[in-house]
Amino acid sequence: MSATDDRHLTLVGAGLAGPLLGLLLARRGWRVDLFERRGDPRVHGYAGGRSINLALAERGLNALRTAGVDADVLKQAVMMRGRMVHFREGGEQLQRYGRDDSEVIWSISRGDLNILLLDAAEAAGVNLHFDRRLESVDFDAQIAHFVGEGEDIAHRFNALIGSDGAGSSLRAAMLRATDLGERVEVMPHSYKELEIPPALDGGFRMEANALHIWPRGDYMCIALPNDERTFTVTLFMPNEGPISFEATADGHAAKTLFERDFADAVPLIPNLVHDYDANPTGMLATLYLDRWHLDGRAVLLGDAAHAMVPFHGQGMNCAFEDCVSLASHLALDRDLASAFAAFEAERRPNAAAIQAMALENYREMSDRVDDADFLLQRQLERQLAERHPGLFVPRYAMVSFMRVPYATAYERGRIQRALLVEATTGRDSLDGIDWDWLDHEVHARLLPLDAG
Numbered sequence: 001m002s003a004t005d006d007r008h009l010t011l012v013g014a015g016l017a018g019p020l021l022g023l024l025l026a027r028r029g030w031r032v033d034l035f036e037r038r039g040d041p042r043v044h045g046y047a048g049g050r051s052i053n054l055a056l057a058e059r060g061l062n063a064l065r066t067a068g069v070d071a072d073v074l075k076q077a078v079m080m081r082g083r084m085v086h087f088r089e090g091g092e093q094l095q096r097y098g099r100d101d102s103e104v105i106w107s108i109s110r111g112d113l114n115i116l117l118l119d120a121a122e123a124a125g126v127n128l129h130f131d132r133r134l135e136s137v138d139f140d141a142q143i144a145h146f147v148g149e150g151e152d153i154a155h156r157f158n159a160l161i162g163s164d165g166a167g168s169s170l171r172a173a174m175l176r177a178t179d180l181g182e183r184v185e186v187m188p189h190s191y192k193e194l195e196i197p198p199a200l201d202g203g204f205r206m207e208a209n210a211l212h213i214w215p216r217g218d219y220m221c222i223a224l225p226n227d228e229r230t231f232t233v234t235l236f237m238p239n240e241g242p243i244s245f246e247a248t249a250d251g252h253a254a255k256t257l258f259e260r261d262f263a264d265a266v267p268l269i270p271n272l273v274h275d276y277d278a279n280p281t282g283m284l285a286t287l288y289l290d291r292w293h294l295d296g297r298a299v300l301l302g303d304a305a306h307a308m309v310p311f312h313g314q315g316m317n318c319a320f321e322d323c324v325s326l327a328s329h330l331a332l333d334r335d336l337a338s339a340f341a342a343f344e345a346e347r348r349p350n351a352a353a354i355q356a357m358a359l360e361n362y363r364e365m366s367d368r369v370d371d372a373d374f375l376l377q378r379q380l381e382r383q384l385a386e387r388h389p390g391l392f393v394p395r396y397a398m399v400s401f402m403r404v405p406y407a408t409a410y411e412r413g414r415i416q417r418a419l420l421v422e423a424t425t426g427r428d429s430l431d432g433i434d435w436d437w438l439d440h441e442v443h444a445r446l447l448p449l450d451a452g
């Protein structure tokens with residue numbers, strides 16, 4: 001049993017948010033114990049399983065800058081300027097995310113990032129405990145039982161912080177103590193990962209500085225670059241139906257599907273049949289909670305509080321933003337219950353907003369990026385952004401390149417999308433647009449954006 005005090009916090013889960021938060025807290029004078037159910041990836045290798053590549057954007061970068069590790073992380077990342085759309089009939093088109101190379105996102109290996117953050121947290125004084133699974137919590141006595149390597153550790157805690165992902169053990173323990181209003185919405189789609197290996201000369205087989213996407217309506221493929229010159233390919237499909245995981249029962253069926261609908265990708269994935277059969281099919285779900293904390297004794301963040309589907313690439317960025325927010329609230333002179341409540345009040349509406357945008361973005365990525373009406377709206381969006389800087393700001397830019405609250409980006413994006421649709425309906429070009437009317441409507445419907 002470990003002694004505790006008012007400046008001691010216990011974190012559960014050492015994936016990404018856990019070590020980052022531990023690092024931020026340790027540098028502010030907190031004593032931190034961080035428990036992880038898996039072994040130390042620095043010793044045993046990364047055991048997190050296969051996962052969709054991580055897209056690092058400004059919110060996550062800001063958190064890493066705050067922790068002083070951004071430069072080390074970017075050394076392992078690959079820049080992505082935009083979406084490289086691969087059309088069904090052949091050919092491709094780069095759709096930039098931002099105005100230029102100052103507005104990009106970064107592809108990063110989850111395993112590499114995990115190890116880097118663990119090293120930094122340990123160097124800052126965080127006590128790391130691996131192979132220790134949270135078994136139960138006595139919230140009244142404030143004792144958490146961690147099990148591993150044949151022992152049950154009774155750990156006395158001041159407060160528990162759950163950074164242990166969508167399947168959070170701490171959330172399960174909290175649910176046994178109180179009603180958090182948990183709801184899980186499962187998408188009728190799943191995903192499977194494949195790999196594009198390096199070219200024979202050791203380089204990338206496709207344009208490296210882009211997120212590649214094959215939109216095909218209700219299903220799609222994406223590919224993100226890795227620093228070892230590979231691409232991680234993710235196939236998203238419905239679970240049931242004529243084109244689905246149910247209908248694509250094995251690797252040979254998958255190859256037939258690819259030869260028909262993703263023909264230019266087939267030569268790039270030599271192990272398609274093997275990878276399809278060997279790799280698991282992943283579920284896509286959104287987790288909603290009405291409460292994230294239990295007075296001053298426990299609080300959840302990241303996927304443990306608000307898991308989302310990956311279609312906006314913001315799950316990690318949102319979790320990292322949670323870490324900065326919680327560390328800031330804890331730095332104020334207030335009790336833990338007040339700090340946890342203030343953190344939840346700030347972050348829960350923003351988490352709900354990015355969860356909604358992530359769900360919306362599936363339709364945009366899978367079905368709209370190659371549509372003429374969408375491309376015309378994108379063209380108008382860029383022109384309005386140039387005509388009204390700081391007023392008409394593309395929603396993607398607000399989410400990925402700025403730190404305005406997600407809820408603000410969501411609401412402004414809704415207003416702007418309605419204006420784009422209104423202005424382009426029935427048109428196949430921007431010729432004849434009534435710019436006087438449009439400029440007036442932009443000013444009438446939008447207030448200047450406070451970038452925060």
